[in-house]
Amino acid sequence: MTGFNFTERVRRTLARAREDAVEMHHDYVGTEHLLLAIARESDGISAAVLQNLGADRDAIIAKVDHVVQRGSDRRSTGPDLPYTSRAKKVLELAMAEARMMQHNYVGTEHLLLGLLAEQKGIAAQVLVDSGVTLEKARAETLALLGKSGERPTTPDSLATVPHAAMPGYVRSRGQYGVALVDDFTGRARDTLRAAYAEAASREADAVELSHLLLALAVREDGMAAVLLDQVAGSRQRVAVALTERLPELVHQPAGRSLQLAADTQRALDQALLEASKDGHRRAGTQHLLLAVLDTLPLALAAACAQLDLTAKATRTVYERMRE
Numbered sequence: 001m002t003g004f005n006f007t008e009r010v011r012r013t014l015a016r017a018r019e020d021a022v023e024m025h026h027d028y029v030g031t032e033h034l035l036l037a038i039a040r041e042s043d044g045i046s047a048a049v050l051q052n053l054g055a056d057r058d059a060i061i062a063k064v065d066h067v068v069q070r071g072s073d074r075r076s077t078g079p080d081l082p083y084t085s086r087a088k089k090v091l092e093l094a095m096a097e098a099r100m101m102q103h104n105y106v107g108t109e110h111l112l113l114g115l116l117a118e119q120k121g122i123a124a125q126v127l128v129d130s131g132v133t134l135e136k137a138r139a140e141t142l143a144l145l146g147k148s149g150e151r152p153t154t155p156d157s158l159a160t161v162p163h164a165a166m167p168g169y170v171r172s173r174g175q176y177g178v179a180l181v182d183d184f185t186g187r188a189r190d191t192l193r194a195a196y197a198e199a200a201s202r203e204a205d206a207v208e209l210s211h212l213l214l215a216l217a218v219r220e221d222g223m224a225a226v227l228l229d230q231v232a233g234s235r236q237r238v239a240v241a242l243t244e245r246l247p248e249l250v251h252q253p254a255g256r257s258l259q260l261a262a263d264t265q266r267a268l269d270q271a272l273l274e275a276s277k278d279g280h281r282r283a284g285t286q287h288l289l290l291a292v293l294d295t296l297p298l299a300l301a302a303a304c305a306q307l308d309l310t311a312k313a314t315r316t317v318y319e320r321m322r323e
Contacts, residue, residue, distance in 0.1 A: 005105040006200065009044050013037045013108055014203060021081050025071030029201075030084045031121030032068050036061060038112055045109035049140045055130040063126045082243065083201040086121040092197040093117040101142070106200075109141045183272060185284045187222045191215045195264075206261040210300055213292050214242045216285060223318075224285035230317050232309040241307055267295040278322075290315060 006014075016037035021029045039057040041047050050057055083091075094114030098106045115123040116134040127133075184192070194215035199207045216224045217239040228235035260268070268283075270291035275283035293311035296304065304310065 007105055007107045009041065009108050010106055010111055011203065013041060013111065014201075016040065018081055024068065027071070027081060028084050029081050029087055031086050031090055031115055031118060031123035032064050032126075034087060034090060034111065035115055035123035035126060036064055038108055038115070039064075041108055045107055045141060045144055046112040047108075048144055049109060049112060049137055050132065052140050052144070053132050053136055055127070055132050060126060060130055063129065064122070067122060067126065086118055088194075088197045088201050090114040090118050090121070090123075091200045092193050095193075095196060095200075097138075101145075109145075113137055113141065183275075183282055185282045187219070187285050188271075188283055188288055191219060191222075191224075191285055191288060194218070206259050207264050208261045209264050209267060209292055209296055210242060212264055212267065212288065213296075213300075213304075214239060216289050216292070217242060219285065222285035224289040226321075227286060227289055227314055227318055228309070231314050232304075232307045238304070238307055238309060241303065263295050263297065267291040270294060286318060290318065 017033040097113040271283040274287035
């Protein structure tokens with residue numbers, strides 16, 4: 001599959017956003033913290049975009065400080081702060097912007113575009129008030145990249161297929177050959193995008209099964225949501241348990257490229273087989289869930305079993321529903 005390389009500058013920006021959240025005594029990382037970190041970058045394409053559009057970085061920082069209320073000094077914050085749903089959406093949109101530009105990396109310029117594309121967060125409001133719109137920023141980014149001599153990477157052969165430009169799409173290498181873009185339903189593709197965003201927000205180096213399972217658990221629609229509610233009592237219960245245990249269940253970052261972990265790729269291959277056995281042309285969220293549960297490593301399987309979430313129980317409920 002085509003992976004997304006988060007540049008070193010982006011990784012530093014994400015780390016700085018966490019530091020800003022801690023300094024402001026917040027127990028989360030929001031779009032405002034991402035914007036503060038970007039505004040403090042003096043180099044890179046995003047800094048040039050802001051400068052060329054007449055946005056003063058110091059003024060942006062001052063606006064955020066004015067709008068955002070600081071937390072209580074007595075509030076304890078840890079190093080592994082969770083990203084808000086809006087901040088995770090920004091990462092998804094940043095990857096989408098990179099894909100649309102046919103780049104195989106995510107830079108601060110894509111992160112800036114992601115903040116603007118999200119539209120409703122504090123960061124987007126501050127940027128627009130500063131005269132920076134998505135259309136202007138996107139045009140300036142493309143102009144700067146052209147002037148700097150950077151060229152897009154060779155586009156993925158699926159780039160002309162509808163939805164292929166969206167991040168999180170994967171090509172499975174199962175026995176039925178390379179999967180086409182419509183081998184996964186829209187909800188399944190949305191789930192894969194969310195898994196990428198979850199991995200990126202935690203600065204992981206690969207999309208692990210835990211990220212994919214968490215993405216399934218937080219979805220409010222689809223067959224997987226129904227199965228999780230019936231098997232584990234509630235999908236929210238699964239999501240909370242996974243969030244609490246994620247730091248000890250995922251691999252530590254070892255490089256720059258955000259790729260699929262080997263067992264995650266196997267699960268996606270298995271999901272296609274699950275769909276085929278059902279007589280479905282495309283794999284849905286239920287097939288992803290069944291495949292993930294069948295592929296879980298021992299530690300994660302044990303954590304799920306404590307929630308009564310097992311591959312056998314889920315398959316039994318699913319088969320009963322299909323009767």
